[in-house]
Amino acid sequence: MEHARAFAELDEVVWDPISMATVLRSSPQFGELVLDACCGNGASAVPTAELVGPSGAVDAIDLSESMIELARERAERESAPLPQLRLHAADVLEWEPTGYDLVQCVLGVFFFLDPEAGARRLVERLKPGGRFAVTLWAPSAFEEFTKALCDAVEAEGGEAGSEAVAAYRDRAVPSVPESPGALAQWLGGLGLEQTRGELVPRHVDLDDDLSWRLVMGMSRSRLVADLNDETRERVATRFRELLAERGITRADLSTIIGVGHLPA
Numbered sequence: 001m002e003h004a005r006a007f008a009e010l011d012e013v014v015w016d017p018i019s020m021a022t023v024l025r026s027s028p029q030f031g032e033l034v035l036d037a038c039c040g041n042g043a044s045a046v047p048t049a050e051l052v053g054p055s056g057a058v059d060a061i062d063l064s065e066s067m068i069e070l071a072r073e074r075a076e077r078e079s080a081p082l083p084q085l086r087l088h089a090a091d092v093l094e095w096e097p098t099g100y101d102l103v104q105c106v107l108g109v110f111f112f113l114d115p116e117a118g119a120r121r122l123v124e125r126l127k128p129g130g131r132f133a134v135t136l137w138a139p140s141a142f143e144e145f146t147k148a149l150c151d152a153v154e155a156e157g158g159e160a161g162s163e164a165v166a167a168y169r170d171r172a173v174p175s176v177p178e179s180p181g182a183l184a185q186w187l188g189g190l191g192l193e194q195t196r197g198e199l200v201p202r203h204v205d206l207d208d209d210l211s212w213r214l215v216m217g218m219s220r221s222r223l224v225a226d227l228n229d230e231t232r233e234r235v236a237t238r239f240r241e242l243l244a245e246r247g248i249t250r251a252d253l254s255t256i257i258g259v260g261h262l263p264a
């Protein structure tokens, strides 16, 4: 639950605006049946449930029970009762139901071992004529930020830090499209029509508090997960110094959003 709470602390700055940008393009309609894959704490699922209304339904699925619990809390906090929002702690790649008007996946497909096979499986959940919306990080997102973090962990994190950075650099990076055109083409390869991809630029101003929250609330927190409190504090200080020295005053949170339609 600790990581899920740190994740949720970034709702306003990171997850909500990106989900809103996606929902504006996936356009959930009154009465529709929607699958929200990798829903996290509900940044796209909750507004989608409001848009489909009580005659529609949203199956929102995340592997993490903590995320699902936070999505439930979000729905209670932000909305009138939403019986149409059905939250499930499950692996979306094993989700069997089909017949969805819309399947959307915000910042999720790159967690699949094989993103293309996973996306294909999500597309198979659509009814004929249904639409698929997917949001990916743009290649520029967090580029300088993560480099400064790795350098700070290497400089101050001791052996555990060096091992974490080596593991991070050696990790298998799943292959996903890196431009709007490539995303549109990728969606076409999944059997979708009228595909389009769009770069949605977004930058946020950093301060000392936010820069560390962006470390702890996202997957790069693994870089400092094995450090003791004292070492982590030294890394945080060095990281802030490096950001200042390198003139990194903003974080790049740009995304690429794609939409395509299954032939009717």
Ligand SMILES: C[S@@+](CC[C@H](N)C(=O)[O-])C[C@H]1O[C@@H](n2cnc3c(N)ncnc32)[C@H](O)[C@@H]1O
Residues within 6 Å of the ligand: 015, 016, 018, 019, 037, 038, 039, 040, 041, 042, 043, 044, 061, 062, 063, 064, 067, 090, 091, 092, 093, 105, 106, 107, 108, 111, 112
């Ligand atoms: C970066 S978060 C994005 C969450 C949310 N869509 C948002 O944008 O705020 C990715 C989420 O995908 C979930 N996830 C990864 N693989 C999954 C799978 N196979 N089935 C369901 N959820 C998955 C993770 O648990 C995590 O909560």
